[in-house]
Amino acid sequence: MWFHPATCHHQHDSTPPYSSPYKGEETCRTAFQKALKHLKKEGKKHMKSFTAIILLLFSFGCMHSGESKMGDHGTGEGKGLSSESHQEHERTHWGYRGVEGPGHWAMVNPSYMTCETGRQQSPINLTMPRHGHDQEDLQFHYQPTPLTIRNNGHTIQVNYQKGSFLLLSGRTYKLRQFHFHDPSEHHIDGKTYPMEMHLVHQNDNDHILVVGILLKIGKENVEFSHVGNWIQQHTGHRLPSTNQEVPTDILFNIMDVLPNDRHHFSYHGSLTTPPCSEGVQWIVLKTPIEISQVQADRFVTTMGPNARPVQPLHQRELLEQ
Numbered sequence: 125m126w127f128h129p130a131t132c133h134h135q136h137d138s139t140p141p142y143s144s145p146y147k148g149e150e151t152c153r154t155a156f157q158k159a160l161k162h163l164k165k166e167g168k169k170h171m172k173s174f175t176a177i178i179l180l181l182f183s184f185g186c187m188h189s190g191e192s193k194m195g196d197h198g199t200g201e202g203k204g205l206s207s208e209s210h211q212e213h214e215r216t217h218w219g220y221r222g223v224e225g226p227g228h229w230a231m232v233n234p235s236y237m238t239c240e241t242g243r244q245q246s247p248i249n250l251t252m253p254r255h256g257h258d259q260e261d262l263q264f265h266y267q268p269t270p271l272t273i274r275n276n277g278h279t280i281q282v283n284y285q286k287g288s289f290l291l292l293s294g295r296t297y298k299l300r301q302f303h304f305h306d307p308s309e310h311h312i313d314g315k316t317y318p319m320e321m322h323l324v325h326q327n328d329n330d331h332i333l334v335v336g337i338l339l340k341i342g343k344e345n346v347e348f349s350h351v352g353n354w355i356q357q358h359t360g361h362r363l364p365s366t367n368q369e370v371p372t373d374i375l376f377n378i379m380d381v382l383p384n385d386r387h388h389f390s391y392h393g394s395l396t397t398p399p400c401s402e403g404v405q406w407i408v409l410k411t412p413i414e415i416s417q418v419q420a421d422r423f424v425t426t427m428g429p430n431a432r433p434v435q436p437l438h439q440r441e442l443l444e445q
Contacts, residue, residue, distance in 0.1 A: 218398050219278075226432045229398050239400035245435035246393030247309035247336075250408060250442065260445050262386055262407065263291040266299060266379040271351065272371045275364040278397065279303040279430055280423065284378070290325060290335070292407070297325035297333040302378065305431045306424045308338050309396050310408050312389075317412055318420050320431070322396075323378065332395075333405040337382070342414030347380050349419075363426045383411040391442045396432045410444075 216233045218224050224232055230240035239245070269285040281303040288299040301324050308320035319339035326332055352362040354374045364370050387410045394402040 216398070220428070220430050220432075229400065233398065236398040236400060238394070238402065239398060242394055242400055242402050243438045244393055244402045244440060245400060246396050246404065246406060247311075247432060247434050248391065248393065248437055248440075248442075249311040249314060249434045250389045251311075251313045260390060260443075261291070261293050262388065262445070264379060264382060264386075265289050265291065266377055268375040268377040270371070270373050271376050272369060273351070273355065273364055274369040275366050275426070277366050279305065279427060280363060288378070290333070292333065292405070295327060297327045297331075299378070300324050300326055304339075304423060304427075305396070306420065306427065306429055307431050309431045309434075310336055310338070311434055312338070312410070319415065319423065321381075321413075331403065331405070333407065336406065336408035338409070338412035339415050339420070340412040341417050341420060344416040345381070345414060345419060347376065348415065350374065351376055352419075352422075362422060365426075381413060383409060383413055385409075385411040387411070388445050389442060390445060391440055393440075 216236075218229055218232045218236070220226060222228075226239075229236045230238075266288040269288065272283040274281045274283065281301055283301045284299050286298070289296050290299070291297075303322055303324070305320045305322070306318065308317035310320060317338040317340055321337045321339060323335040323337070324332065325334070351372070351374060354372055355364070355370055356362045358372075359368075359370060389406075389408045389410065391406050392402075393404050393406045394400050395404060
């Protein structure tokens with residue numbers, strides 16, 4: 125075997141190529157990253173061996189699953205990382221294709237193991253919901269604000285200033301940011317949509333609520349066009365380039381984008397990006413909004429496809445409100 129799993133065991137093993145004795149999580153992490161580099165060189169022929177190694181690392185305590193509190197990492201749909209683990213997350217390369225794609229996120233970084241082992245993962249196919257006895261009261265209270273728009277390499281993320289929130293059955297969740305996926309991550313009765321927008325909220329206990337809004341092809345979305353026009357006038361292009369952040373002084377109110385029909389699905393899930401932390405409250409509006417084909421093409425040309433495949437429901441309760 126090209127990787128010796130005893131590297132991450134408490135006993136010393138001098139078998140090459142990784143002969144260091146176990147010295148805690150960092151030794152596991154170093155061996156893990158070396159194994160990943162080897163996998164990229166050798167292709168898929170060692171995939172089964174690599175998967176077995178990941179399970180061994182997990183059993184030896186090298187993996188950690190996250191809880192779902194807010195952290196400004198990935199697309200920001202999730203729980204907080206310490207400053208040290210946040211820096212490591214920023215250094216980790218993950219994506220949507222090949223050996224760094226969704227099927228291998230758990231292999232890219234030991235702290236992403238929940239992407240593989242979690243039982244409440246998102247997105248899902250929204251189908252055959254059951255009505256709950258207690259109907260949710262969902263109210264949006266969004267205000268106009270200047271936007272800061274960032275291309276973080278995985279999506280276009282739009283940071284929202286303080287003062288906007290939603291109420292879910294009397295509980296307050298503050299809007300932090302929204303971002304986009306192409307195609308939609310959630311499906312409805314097996315149907316996918318051209319894009320999906322995620323509005324990421326956080327309450328005072330750092331718990332996360334994400335509102336998913338499906339986008340279909342139709343008329344040009346005037347609100348998005350106004351923002352695009354501003355960016356083009358000031359930067360020369362309508363969307364930020366990779367790792368570019370564009371502060372704007374144009375006022376934008378996400379309330380103007382929401383569909384009038386607020387009926388929705390709700391369920392408990394996870395981040396849809398690494399580290400795939402669970403404990404996220406999801407609200408997915410049933411009625412899509414419209415964007416033009418040109419607007420959709422512009423996003424995918426800039427970012428490429430960036431949707432995680434649907435995940436198993438695993439007996440979770442899915443409500444339709």
